[in-house]
Amino acid sequence: MHNKISRSVALVVMGTGIVSCSPEGKMEQPPNILFIMTDDHTQQALHAYGHGLLDTVLFPNMDRLAKEGAIFTRSFVTNSISAPSRAVMLTGKHSHLNGQIDNGRGRFDWNQQTYPKLLQKAGYQTALVGKIHIDGVPQGFDYSMTLPGQGHYYNPDFIKNGDERIQFEGHSTRLITQFVMDWLEYDRDRNKPFAMLFHTKAPHRNWMPETKYLNFLEDHDYDLPHSFFDDYSGRGAAAREQELEILNHTYWGLDMKFEENPLTGERDIRYDRNLDRMTDEQRIAWRNVYDPLNEAFLENVPENKYEIIFQSIPRDISHDFLQNTAEGLQIARFMYNRYLRDYLKTVKSVDDGIGRVIEYLEKNDLLEKTVIIYTSDQGFYLGEHGWYDKRFMYEQSLSTPLLVRYPSEIEAGTKVYDLVQNLDLAPTILDYAGVEIPDDMQGKSFRKLAAGEEVDNWRDAIYYHYYDYPSAHMVKRHYGIRTDRYKLIHFYYDINEWELYDLETDPDEMLNVYDSPEYADIQSIMHEKLKKLKIRYGDSDRIYFPGF
Numbered sequence: 111m112h113n114k115i116s117r118s119v120a121l122v123v124m125g126t127g128i129v130s131c132s133p134e135g136k137m138e139q140p141p142n143i144l145f146i147m148t149d150d151h152t153q154q155a156l157h158a159y160g161h162g163l164l165d166t167v168l169f170p171n172m173d174r175l176a177k178e179g180a181i182f183t184r185s186f187v188t189n190s191i192s193a194p195s196r197a198v199m200l201t202g203k204h205s206h207l208n209g210q211i212d213n214g215r216g217r218f219d220w221n222q223q224t225y226p227k228l229l230q231k232a233g234y235q236t237a238l239v240g241k242i243h244i245d246g247v248p249q250g251f252d253y254s255m256t257l258p259g260q261g262h263y264y265n266p267d268f269i270k271n272g273d274e275r276i277q278f279e280g281h282s283t284r285l286i287t288q289f290v291m292d293w294l295e296y297d298r299d300r301n302k303p304f305a306m307l308f309h310t311k312a313p314h315r316n317w318m319p320e321t322k323y324l325n326f327l328e329d330h331d332y333d334l335p336h337s338f339f340d341d342y343s344g345r346g347a348a349a350r351e352q353e354l355e356i357l358n359h360t361y362w363g364l365d366m367k368f369e370e371n372p373l374t375g376e377r378d379i380r381y382d383r384n385l386d387r388m389t390d391e392q393r394i395a396w397r398n399v400y401d402p403l404n405e406a407f408l409e410n411v412p413e414n415k416y417e418i419i420f421q422s423i424p425r426d427i428s429h430d431f432l433q434n435t436a437e438g439l440q441i442a443r444f445m446y447n448r449y450l451r452d453y454l455k456t457v458k459s460v461d462d463g464i465g466r467v468i469e470y471l472e473k474n475d476l477l478e479k480t481v482i483i484y485t486s487d488q489g490f491y492l493g494e495h496g497w498y499d500k501r502f503m504y505e506q507s508l509s510t511p512l513l514v515r516y517p518s519e520i521e522a523g524t525k526v527y528d529l530v531q532n533l534d535l536a537p538t539i540l541d542y543a544g545v546e547i548p549d550d551m552q553g554k555s556f557r558k559l560a561a562g563e564e565v566d567n568w569r570d571a572i573y574y575h576y577y578d579y580p581s582a583h584m585v586k587r588h589y590g591i592r593t594d595r596y597k598l599i600h601f602y603y604d605i606n607e608w609e610l611y612d613l614e615t616d617p618d619e620m621l622n623v624y625d626s627p628e629y630a631d632i633q634s635i636m637h638e639k640l641k642k643l644k645i646r647y648g649d650s651d652r653i654y655f656p657g658f
Contacts, residue, residue, distance in 0.1 A: 182514075225540055236304070260314065290463075326458060419441055529569055572592050586603060
């Protein structure tokens with residue numbers, strides 16, 4: 111393939127801005143950077159990835175980025191949980207080095223090196239809008255408008271430039287999009303290249319769509335994934351003891367949108383708090399949709415099964431009813447579809463926002479001068495293994511969407527099959543900006559891969575480490591590696607169990623073959639690769655001890 115990168119020349123810093131020389135000798139700015147990150151969006155929920163869940167293009171603007179740029183088919187995270195993933199993206203370093211190992215115990219030091227700081231020093235004007243979910247005052251940004259913590263979907267508070275807290279009326283996705291556009295139109299310095307970090311809250315739990323999409327997809331029935339009633343017999347204690355199951359671990363209030371438990375009459379205070387944030391008009395619109403749907407569902411629930419459905423009953427009893435009776439399957443389908451539809455409704459608003467920003471760039475002659483990167487902080491389960499949420503090193507939460515559009519280098523429809531991670535985003539963005547990549551960043555620039563070039567000695571395995579246990583959802587601590595075909599996982603802390611998967615013969619990861627004699631050689635090879643990657647990334651055995 112022709113090498114578009116070779117036509118560019120070295121960047122030089124002149125005054126406060128970066129400029130480059132074109133082949134004709136004209137001084138030009140380096141590209142703008144638009145980095146779009148959603149929260150918990152997964153590859154299965156993007157038609158371009160072809161996983162089969164979506165039979166139509168629900169999100170045309172995301173699919174446009176895939177069609178007009180590069181789509182990375184093997185894009186993964188290093189630690190599938192929000193704050194650690196974001197810290198990895200900012201620093202280009204694994205969690206044990208940047209300090210943010212989980213959502214609670216780890217602490218991120220904003221004084222450390224991040225790619226936005228390096229862009230600032232090189233003359234970029236930087237902005238952060240939306241969710242960051244890392245404690246402390248964000249550094250490296252000329253402007254920030256961020257949600258505190260997880261933030262709210264309706265009428266959320268924002269923190270402006272690290273200190274001024276303001277509540278705005280509206281849906282968070284629409285507000286975040288508007289703040290991005292307002293900054294681009296009114297606040298940016300047109301003499302400098304910009305780097306805009308456009309971070310949405312959606313589609314994070316508890317999946318509250320904006321009012322315009324409350325009825326979206328309600329006429330569409332999604333089939334249960336074939337692994338929905340997984341009994342976890344092919345795996346170990348970690349898969350059996352998690353608390354991620356749609357049928358057993360979601361809440362009738364917070365997640366299923368019932369204002370009170372139909373059996374006990376109890377209200378979910380967390381759901382009430384979300385409703386209390388709404389205006390009267392928003393709340394009426396909400397109830398006009400969900401109340402009739404909920405009432406129709408309750409009419410079909412056998413009264414003698416209320417206790418199984420609406421109260422905590424041992425899993426084996428509830429699953430026997432839900433899986434093996436017509437009434438039970440109807441209830442399971444309702445819960446799955448309520449979850450999935452609400453999830454997709456929130457993504458729909460994100461896609462609208464991306465379309466609005468792309469349209470703005472196009473109208474202002476900025477689109478072709480801007481590198482657009484779309485990703486999520488991690489993947490998510492959409493009913494696979496019966497689960498929602500993330501955390502595990504299994505494929506649906508380990509992988510994440512990654513799309514890159516930059517027509518001057520990337521041919522439309524490019525597919526990249528190499529193994530990349532969120533660890534690589536910081537060095538890649540610096541590479542596009544013409545800024546030197548620090549030696550201590552552990553990621554690698556995938557700029558050439560996006561341009562369709564082969565890169566010598568690209569990685570043949572990725573490294574993963576999850577720490578957030580005991581904690582919400584009770585996914586045990588584990589680390590491991592994934593190659594193009596195999597995956598090795600070690601669950602530790604309160605157990606000592608190994609899992610090995612052959613992703614070619616078992617893409618759904620239903621059968622652990624770690625102790626299978628026919629995989630003895632593969633097991634040995636994977637252990638050796640794991641040992642080498644631990645050394646390469648400086649991951650010490652001390653972090654495997656209980657009490658860390």
